[in-house]
Amino acid sequence: MTGARTGSLIAGSLVVVCVAILATDYALAPRQPFAARPAAEQKKVTDARLARKTRDGVVAWGLIAAAAAFLMFAKGVVRQEKPSAPGDRRQAKAPGPPRRAPAATPPELDLTFVDHLVAKIGRGKEAAIPLLQAIQTHYRYLPDDALHRICELTEITPAEIAGTSSFYGQFRRSPVGEHIVRVCHGTACHVSGARQISEELRRYLAIPDGEDTDAARMFTLDEVACLGCCSLAPVLMVDGHTAGKLTPATACEALKVTA
Amino acid sequence: MSGLPQVVGRACAILALLVRSAPAQAIPYQRPVDTAPQADSIGGGYKVPPVQKPLPRDYWLQVLDVVALAAAMGVSVWLVLRRRSRRWLTALTIGCLAYFGFYREGCICPIGSLQNVVVALADPKYSIPMVVTATFVLPLVVALFFGRAFCGGVCALGAIQELVVLKPVQVPRRLDRALGLLKYVYLGLAILFAVKPALARDFLICRFDPFVGFFRRTGAPYMLILGGGFLVVGMFVGRPYCRYLCPYGGLLAWCTRLARRGVTITPNKELDCGLCSEACPYGAIEEMRAVRRNCLYCARCYASCPRDGELAHAKARLVQVTGAASS
Numbered sequence: 001m002t003g004a005r006t007g008s009l010i011a012g013s014l015v016v017v018c019v020a021i022l023a024t025d026y027a028l029a030p031r032q033p034f035a036a037r038p039a040a041e042q043k044k045v046t047d048a049r050l051a052r053k054t055r056d057g058v059v060a061w062g063l064i065a066a067a068a069a070f071l072m073f074a075k076g077v078v079r080q081e082k083p084s085a086p087g088d089r090r091q092a093k094a095p096g097p098p099r100r101a102p103a104a105t106p107p108e109l110d111l112t113f114v115d116h117l118v119a120k121i122g123r124g125k126e127a128a129i130p131l132l133q134a135i136q137t138h139y140r141y142l143p144d145d146a147l148h149r150i151c152e153l154t155e156i157t158p159a160e161i162a163g164t165s166s167f168y169g170q171f172r173r174s175p176v177g178e179h180i181v182r183v184c185h186g187t188a189c190h191v192s193g194a195r196q197i198s199e200e201l202r203r204y205l206a207i208p209d210g211e212d213t214d215a216a217r218m219f220t221l222d223e224v225a226c227l228g229c230c231s232l233a234p235v236l237m238v239d240g241h242t243a244g245k246l247t248p249a250t251a252c253e254a255l256k257v258t259a
Numbered sequence: 260m261s262g263l264p265q266v267v268g269r270a271c272a273i274l275a276l277l278v279r280s281a282p283a284q285a286i287p288y289q290r291p292v293d294t295a296p297q298a299d300s301i302g303g304g305y306k307v308p309p310v311q312k313p314l315p316r317d318y319w320l321q322v323l324d325v326v327a328l329a330a331a332m333g334v335s336v337w338l339v340l341r342r343r344s345r346r347w348l349t350a351l352t353i354g355c356l357a358y359f360g361f362y363r364e365g366c367i368c369p370i371g372s373l374q375n376v377v378v379a380l381a382d383p384k385y386s387i388p389m390v391v392t393a394t395f396v397l398p399l400v401v402a403l404f405f406g407r408a409f410c411g412g413v414c415a416l417g418a419i420q421e422l423v424v425l426k427p428v429q430v431p432r433r434l435d436r437a438l439g440l441l442k443y444v445y446l447g448l449a450i451l452f453a454v455k456p457a458l459a460r461d462f463l464i465c466r467f468d469p470f471v472g473f474f475r476r477t478g479a480p481y482m483l484i485l486g487g488g489f490l491v492v493g494m495f496v497g498r499p500y501c502r503y504l505c506p507y508g509g510l511l512a513w514c515t516r517l518a519r520r521g522v523t524i525t526p527n528k529e530l531d532c533g534l535c536s537e538a539c540p541y542g543a544i545e546e547m548r549a550v551r552r553n554c555l556y557c558a559r560c561y562a563s564c565p566r567d568g569e570l571a572h573a574k575a576r577l578v579q580v581t582g583a584a585s586s
Contacts, residue, residue, distance in 0.1 A: 019487075026480060034296060036301050036302055036303055036305070038303070039303075056476075056477075057476055060476040061476070064473070068422075071422060071423055071425065074425055075425060078425055078426050200532065203532070247533075247546075247547070248532060248533065249533050
């Protein structure tokens with residue numbers, strides 16, 4: 001850090017010094033009009049001119065070298081200020097999304113709701129779907145603890161629960177983020193680059209492959225078939241807000257409406 | 260493709276002819292120097308020394324310059340399009356600056372040769388050497404196929420500006436476009452002054468070349484100051500002379516309309532992350548796509564690309580695909 005900075009300062013001052021020498025030399029150079037002179041005097045004038053030419057040539061090379069050194073050091077300084085390596089850049093970009101206090105995973109789930117539910121709906125196998133739906137509405141996903149509890153209280157077997165909950169698209173087994181981002185992947189949006197939008201959002205929120213929610217549980221990414229505004233393609237919806245004519249850059253901007 | 264050997268043969272024959280027809284001996288020089296003070300007016304027994312004229316550069320060396328120009332452009336195209344390597348391109352840029360700039364002292368350059376060609380077209384008495392014509396035509400031909408490869412690392416004026424780019428700002432699009440029109444005005448002026456009759460003729464591009472003073476380490480003070488100004492501005496605005504003033508750049512920009520290959524940001528290969536567009540100091544990436552007429556072949560977009568390693572052809576490497584296959 002300091003090495004590049006001092007280097008560029010030294011080289012920069014060398015450049016200034018060289019320019020100053022050249023300018024002074026130019027300003028001080030005698031500019032006599034052409035006149036007939038005795039040979040000795042003419043020789044003196046010629047020698048002075050030649051000496052100045054050599055001197056200026058050396059200083060000019062020094063100036064070029066100093067300028068090159070200055071540029072190299074200055075580029076080092078600029079590079080340190082703004083990391084240009086793509087890896088660094090993406091990491092620097094990742095914590096961009098609006099994050100309030102990270103929603104910590106609830107350590108103990110309040111399962112009294114499940115107990116009340118079973119008492120209200122029933123213990124038979126036919127109650128499986130209504131129970132799961134009610135749990136999903138309450139917790140916004142199907143917590144494993146709640147499902148275990150159901151198995152304990154009712155006649156429904158863990159296999160049936162697993163089968164039912166994984167068969168229907170309406171059930172989800174992992175916690176959902178605070179905001180749901182629906183990225184349209186309908187025909188119009190697909191053609192206009194919905195895949196790039198989704199990819200960029202995943203990168204932006206640092207969502208690993210195979211998951212749909214970021215670590216802070218702020219956003220859950222959902223790919224939906226059509227949001228019904230194809231003229232705005234590509235489109236996404238964050239909670240109630242719709243954003244259209246997106247590019248990967250503006251898609252990340254669109255998430256900020258929730259902040 | 261069967262005609263290729265014939266074409267190569269013919270090219271060799273033409274080249275051999277060029278080399279053989281070289282004017283090897285010096286031309287006798289008899290210019291009456293009327294404007295200079297004569298021996299009588301000086302007096303004091305002064306004797307006018309014999310007029311000296313340096314021999315022209317050997318013809319084969321001139322041809323070598325043209326070959327070097329062509330080779331440098333070829334290497335530039337290969338480095339940018341195939342290797343996508345900014346580092347090697349920078350090496351080429353420094354090399355070309357040293358050779359075409361500091362060693363050849365910025366002459367002959369395709370930008371200036373434009374005027375010679377114009378004069379040759381306008382004035383039947385003006386003879387133009389093949390070397391100059393070739394210097395003029397070669398970059399245009401390359402631009403017809405690959406875009407402005409000449410501007411990237413080969414042009415000495417471009418190279419010196421390329422190397423000083425420090426912290427470029429993005430010029431607002433409209434201002435950029437408006438200033439870009441200046442180069443056509445300059446082109447028109449240069450042609451206008453070049454087609455004048457022989458005595459009134461003036462080669463504006465060469466006279467107001469802002470960087471040639473640095474290459475020769477001498478020049479009119481106002482031109483040196485102007486050149487220094489261009490370089491200082493060039494640290495923060497990428498290559499101002501090339502983008503806004505270079506008349507030859509205007510011609511090259513027209514030629515790139517037909518270019519089939521060139522610096523491309525391919526929709527199906529790239530991430531559309533926009534890093535390249537931030538990295539381009541010349542405003543040549545609009546809406547995430549490279550604009551060929553503005554692209555100056557600096558390969559900064561490729562250097563900033565997160566997928567650089569995967570996309571460089573000559574750097575192909577094995578990628579693990581098992582994960583992709585199972586999902």
